[in-house]
Amino acid sequence: MTFAEQDYIKAIFQLEEERNNTILTNDLAARLGTKASSVTDMFKKLEKKNLIIYKKYQGVKLNEEGRKAALKLIRKHRLWETFLVKSLGFGWESVHEIAEQLEHIESDELIERLNQFLGYPAFDPHGEPIPLEKGKVWEAKSQKLSEVEPGNEYILDSVVQPNDEFLKYLNKINLLIGTKFRINSKESYDDSLQIQIEDQIHVLSKDTTNNLKVRKHGA
Ligand SMILES: [Zn+2]
Structure with missing residues (x-):
């Protein structure tokens, strides 16, 4: 997956979490600050890679593979945010943009060692649950x-x-x-x-x- 494809997968996942509804081209264009025509092009690519279910005029949904890919990105993002705050002393208000870059690093071994180094944290510095390797997410009782x-x-x-x-x-x-x-x-x-x-x-x-x-x- 290219970085752009990863950003789309993550954005679709987050919109699905927020709305519990099928996501339309315009929703994604607004979220990512891009044109509807670029979104449609990307939907076609992601469909070819078998990550989404896309029906023209009916919007888009992640399939099982797409969901797994999104959770993996979120897991990496939140582990990096934890590392930046806990180990490097960044404030919680200045780690998101850096984690947006770090989440694209591919190495599974790096993430495994990072997780171990941090002591297997369950939550990131913003209190959000860090998905487990198999994609399970803690349900916070809040x-x-x-x-x-x-x-x-x-x-x-x-x-x-x-x-x-x-x-x-x-x-x-x-x-x-x-x-x-x-x-x-x-x-x-x-x-x-x-x-x-x-x-x-x-x-x-x-x-x-x-x-x-x-x-x-x-x-
Ligand atoms: Zn973040």
């Missing part, structure tokens, strides 16, 4: 912060879309993976949440609470 009710204490488990700017914002308010906080109240006008981390109070927008996964403290 829910979106936007879906929980005020009045309890929660632990931040993971960031849904860990883009760098968002992570910098979390750094600023000291809301990191494993941070415990109380939800004081919810504003019914715009669904913003007032949370408290130790004695610091912050108001989180709906965009923010939709992008965070939490579990109840002590659960």
